[in-house]
Amino acid sequence: ELKVEQNPLFLSMQEGKNYTIYCNYSTTSDRLYWYRQDPGKSLESLFVLLSNGAVKQEGRLMASLDTKARLSTLHITAAVHDLSATYFCAALYSGTYKYIFGTGTRLKVLA
Amino acid sequence: DTEVTQTPKHLVMGMTNKKSLKCEQHMGHRAMYWYKQKAKKPPELMFVYSYEKLSINESVPSRFSPECPNSSLLNLHLHALQPEDSALYLCASSQARANYGYTFGSGTRLTVV
Numbered sequence: 167e168l169k170v171e172q173n174p175l176f177l178s179m180q181e182g183k184n185y186t187i188y189c190n191y192s193t194t195s196d197r198l199y200w201y202r203q204d205p206g207k208s209l210e211s212l213f214v215l216l217s218n219g220a221v222k223q224e225g226r227l228m229a230s231l232d233t234k235a236r237l238s239t240l241h242i243t244a245a246v247h248d249l250s251a252t253y254f255c256a257a258l259y260s261g262t263y264k265y266i267f268g269t270g271t272r273l274k275v276l277a
Numbered sequence: 278d279t280e281v282t283q284t285p286k287h288l289v290m291g292m293t294n295k296k297s298l299k300c301e302q303h304m305g306h307r308a309m310y311w312y313k314q315k316a317k318k319p320p321e322l323m324f325v326y327s328y329e330k331l332s333i334n335e336s337v338p339s340r341f342s343p344e345c346p347n348s349s350l351l352n353l354h355l356h357a358l359q360p361e362d363s364a365l366y367l368c369a370s371s372q373a374r375a376n377y378g379y380t381f382g383s384g385t386r387l388t389v390v
Contacts, residue, residue, distance in 0.1 A: 199378045208367060208384045209320070214377060254319055256378075263308050263327060263375045267319035 168193050168259045172268035180276050182244050187271045189238040189255035197258035198238045199265065200229050202251045209254065212240075245275045281382035283368050289388045292358060298385050300351040300368030308375060309351040311343060312367040314384075320367055326351060327373070358389045 169192040179185050189198070197216060201209040213222040215231035215238060222229050226249065228241045238255055252272045256265040281302045290296050300309065308327045312320040325333035326345040334343075340362075342354040351368055365386055369379035 197376060197378070206365075206386070208365075209381045211378060211380070258375060262333075263310070263325050263371065264322055264333065265375065265379065267321075270317075270319050272317075 168195060168257060168264075168266045170255060170257050170266050170268040172253075172255060172271050174271060175269060176272050176274075178274045178276060179242075179245050181246055184244065185242050187240040187242075187253055187255075187273075189240070189257075189268050191236050191238075191257040191266075193236075194233075194260055195236075195257040196233070196260060197265075198231050199256045199258075200238070200240055201254045201256065203254065203270075204251050212253075242273075245273075247275045247277050249273060250275045281368055281370050281380050283366075283382035283385050285385060286383065287386045287388075289390060290355065290358065291390055292360070294358075295354070295356045297355065298353040298366055298368075298387075300353075300370075300382055301349055302370040302380070303349055304370060304380065305348075306370035306380070307348060307373050308371045309345065310369040310371070310379065311351070311353050312369065314365045314367060316364075324353075355387075358387075360389050363388045 200212040213229040218233040220231045226243045231238045252270045254270045255268040284299045311323040314320040323337045324343040329345045344352040365384045367384045368382040371379045
């Protein structure tokens, strides 16, 4: 069974600092997504990572995938307050339609 | 049209009521999903429809009844719910086999009183 874990669960950081969120998954998966969710809102797609070594960047966020280590990272560069949200990774359960979501990381960027 | 539209956005219902949540997409996606999300938790899959046929039911109680009338519409019929069913209900759609992820709707915030 595919399990997805994220750490940290909570992250409070100062503006201008860098940090990384980690997403580990337990079995083979060939698709990894990152989503952002603001309080009370739906999920906004950030990145899809399709292959080993894939790297995607958008603004201050950069995501990468290492399928051999079963690890994806979301790196935040020079954080700003607007990045405060909950971030989820989700791995596709191979051969199914199911994306299994990680536990989520609640990020708070302090001014 | 690249959206998934959910109605209503908010719903308050009593434990003896019957109500329905609606979801619509016009992206030609052939898979549609219902997820339930409790506060501060990740979304949990409830149902998957593929080509208008129910393909996954994640052991959801029978007080939740999904329906897929056609390839663009997905309903979730609610009956005799419990207060613990209060949550954000998210609809999503995807291309076949979900290789490029889901498109989520804005959700229905359900409160059972």
